[in-house]
Amino acid sequence: MTISSAGVTVAPSSAAPPVDAAAVTYERPQPSVRREVAEAWRSRALIPRLGARVVVKTYVRTILGRTWLVLRPVMDSLGLSLLFGAVIGLKAPGGTPYLLFLLIGLYGWRLFERSLFWATRSFDRYARIVRKLNPPLLLMPIAGTAPAIVESAVYAVLIAGMLGFYAITDGTFYITIGPELLLGVAGVLLCLCFAIGLGLVLSVLNARARDVRIGLRYVLSIWFYVTPVIYPISKLPEGFQVLAQVNPVTPMIELIKEGFLGVGRIDPGGVAWAVAATAGSLAFGLWFFSRKVADFTTASAAALVGGDDEEDDGL
Amino acid sequence: MRRGRTHAAGPAIDWEQIADGRVWRLRRGTHYEGSDRAVLTAARAAASRMGKVVTMAREDFGATAGYVWVQFADAEVPFGDPCPRCGSTTLLREHAGYATCPRCAARLVLLIDDEDPGVVLDGSGTDAPGAQSQAPGGARGNARPAAGTARQAATPRVTQQFPQAHFLPETKSIERLEFYAEIRLRVGSSPTAQSAFNGFGQARGVKPTFLYVRFFPAEDGDGLGDHHVTAIAARPYAAALDFGALSDWAYFELRPLTAPGADRLTPIHPYYSLDEETGIYVIPVAGDTQSRTPPSLAPRDGPP
Numbered sequence: 001m002t003i004s005s006a007g008v009t010v011a012p013s014s015a016a017p018p019v020d021a022a023a024v025t026y027e028r029p030q031p032s033v034r035r036e037v038a039e040a041w042r043s044r045a046l047i048p049r050l051g052a053r054v055v056v057k058t059y060v061r062t063i064l065g066r067t068w069l070v071l072r073p074v075m076d077s078l079g080l081s082l083l084f085g086a087v088i089g090l091k092a093p094g095g096t097p098y099l100l101f102l103l104i105g106l107y108g109w110r111l112f113e114r115s116l117f118w119a120t121r122s123f124d125r126y127a128r129i130v131r132k133l134n135p136p137l138l139l140m141p142i143a144g145t146a147p148a149i150v151e152s153a154v155y156a157v158l159i160a161g162m163l164g165f166y167a168i169t170d171g172t173f174y175i176t177i178g179p180e181l182l183l184g185v186a187g188v189l190l191c192l193c194f195a196i197g198l199g200l201v202l203s204v205l206n207a208r209a210r211d212v213r214i215g216l217r218y219v220l221s222i223w224f225y226v227t228p229v230i231y232p233i234s235k236l237p238e239g240f241q242v243l244a245q246v247n248p249v250t251p252m253i254e255l256i257k258e259g260f261l262g263v264g265r266i267d268p269g270g271v272a273w274a275v276a277a278t279a280g281s282l283a284f285g286l287w288f289f290s291r292k293v294a295d296f297t298t299a300s301a302a303a304l305v306g307g308d309d310e311e312d313d314g315l
Numbered sequence: 316m317r318r319g320r321t322h323a324a325g326p327a328i329d330w331e332q333i334a335d336g337r338v339w340r341l342r343r344g345t346h347y348e349g350s351d352r353a354v355l356t357a358a359r360a361a362a363s364r365m366g367k368v369v370t371m372a373r374e375d376f377g378a379t380a381g382y383v384w385v386q387f388a389d390a391e392v393p394f395g396d397p398c399p400r401c402g403s404t405t406l407l408r409e410h411a412g413y414a415t416c417p418r419c420a421a422r423l424v425l426l427i428d429d430e431d432p433g434v435v436l437d438g439s440g441t442d443a444p445g446a447q448s449q450a451p452g453g454a455r456g457n458a459r460p461a462a463g464t465a466r467q468a469a470t471p472r473v474t475q476q477f478p479q480a481h482f483l484p485e486t487k488s489i490e491r492l493e494f495y496a497e498i499r500l501r502v503g504s505s506p507t508a509q510s511a512f513n514g515f516g517q518a519r520g521v522k523p524t525f526l527y528v529r530f531f532p533a534e535d536g537d538g539l540g541d542h543h544v545t546a547i548a549a550r551p552y553a554a555a556l557d558f559g560a561l562s563d564w565a566y567f568e569l570r571p572l573t574a575p576g577a578d579r580l581t582p583i584h585p586y587y588s589l590d591e592e593t594g595i596y597v598i599p600v601a602g603d604t605q606s607r608t609p610p611s612l613a614p615r616d617g618p619p
Contacts, residue, residue, distance in 0.1 A: 026408040031539040
C-alpha cells in the first residue's frame, strides 16, 4: 500500500500468494439430498444443543422465565375448556371429561402446530449461528421444533395429572392401557414428522420472505378449527366427516384420541392418507430444502436469514 | 470433548478433538467458567497451535446460559484468492463465508471485503446476460467468471451481485490485529495498562482501515490477555485526510511469544515491547500467529 497525502492506493495483499488475477472460480455444490442428510447425521449431536438454545432464548429476558413453559399450556387448555366445555357445552364421547378430551387433542395439535411454526422460523432463530458458522442447515428446522416438543411434554404432564385427578374423584382411569397406546404414539410421530416435512419447505421460504410466517399464523388458526381438536368428529354432519378426513391432521388427532382415550374414530383410508401425506411432505421437503438451501451459500444468505434473531420470540 | 467438567481457572477443553470441522457448543458452567472472552482467546491460540483457524459465535443469555459456538477450519483466505494450501483456483463455496478446496479438501474461511460485491452462482451452466460485466472486481479484482472457456461450459456462472457489507462476521479475524498489515498505532494519552490505541492499518490485501484497538489484561493480571479491533474503512475519507501524518505514528507488529529475537525486546508497556534492533514495537501474541506485516517496511518513528 502506498500512503500519501493525495490518497491511498491499495496493492494486492502481501500476505496472499501471488496469483493470476481473475483466476479464482467459486462453484456451488450440486444439490443433493443424500449429502444434506449425511452432513446432518454427522452432526446429529448438535440437535439437542441447538434445541436447548432456542428454548432458552425464547424465555430469556422474561421475569417468569421457564415458568411460561407450564403457564402457557395451562392457560391455553383452561381457556378453551371454559369456552367450549362450560359456555358452549361441548361434550366428549363415551362419558370422558371434556377437559381430558381437550387436553389429548391439544397435545397432538400443539405438537403439530408449534413444531411447524418453530421449524418455519428456524433460520430466524438461528440467524446468528448460520451467519457466522457453517453448520448443516438441515439441522435448523429439525432442532427448531424443540420448544414444541417441550410444550408437548408439559401437556403430557398435565394429562397425567388430570388422569390422576379423575381417578381419585370419579374412580375411573380413563386412559387405555394396552396395545392401543401404540396408535396414540403413531399419531404423535405422524404429527411431528408432518410438521417437520412442511417446515423444511416453509423455513426456506420464510428466510426469503417473512410473509410466510405471518400468513402461517392465520392458516394455522383456521386449520385448528377445521381439525377435530376441540370437538369430536362425530359432531360434524355426515358429509363433513368425510371432508374432514381430507385434512391429513384429522386422522393423526383421531389416532391419538383413540390410542390414549379410546374416543377417536379411525378410518383406515384416512390413516393411509395421513401416512402418505407425512411421507410425501418429508420427501418433498428434503428435495426442496436441498435445492433451495444452496442459496445460503451465497452472500445474499445474510439477507435471506435476516439480520436479527432477537425479535418476536413467539411467546 | 471432555464434558461435564468445570474449571474455575479457565477453559480446559480438548481442542484437538473438537477441531474436526464440525460446529461445537461450549457451555458456560459445563465446559468453562468465567468470561467468554477467555474461551475465545484459548480457541484462537489452540487454532494457531494446530495450524488452523477458528470461527466463533458467542451468545450470552445472562444468568440463564452462555454459549460459545466454535468451528475450526484449515485456513482462511481473502475472497478471490486461491486455496492457500494447494493453490487451486476452483473452490466449492458451501456457505457465504466458507469454501472447500475440491483438490486438497481444505476447509477454508473466506475473508470478505465489505466493499467487494458478492456473487451468486446459478449453477445452470449457461451464460447469463451481463455476467462478465457484473463479475466482482473490488480492490483485488481477482474473482470473476471465466466466461467463454470450454471448462466453464460445465461449471456455474457468476450471474448476480449482492452487497455483503452486513456479512462481515464479527468473530472472525477482522476484529483481530492479526488480520491487518502495516499497522501504525498511537496512544492518545499516557500509556497505561488499560490503554486503547488509535491506529491505521491495511486489512490483508483488502482495504486501508482506521483502527481502534482495545486491550484487555490477562486473567492473572499480568500483561496482555486479548484485544479487540473496531475498524472503519478509510477509503471514503482518502481525499479528505492527510495520510502522511501517519509517519508520526509508531510501527507495530504482532509476534508470537516464542519468535526468534525475543531476547532483544525491551518491555516498555504492559502490552508491547520495543525491538531494539529494528525499532519495531512488538505486541506479543499467543501461539504461532504471525503478523502479516511486510518485512520490507521499516519503522520510521519513535515510541508513541
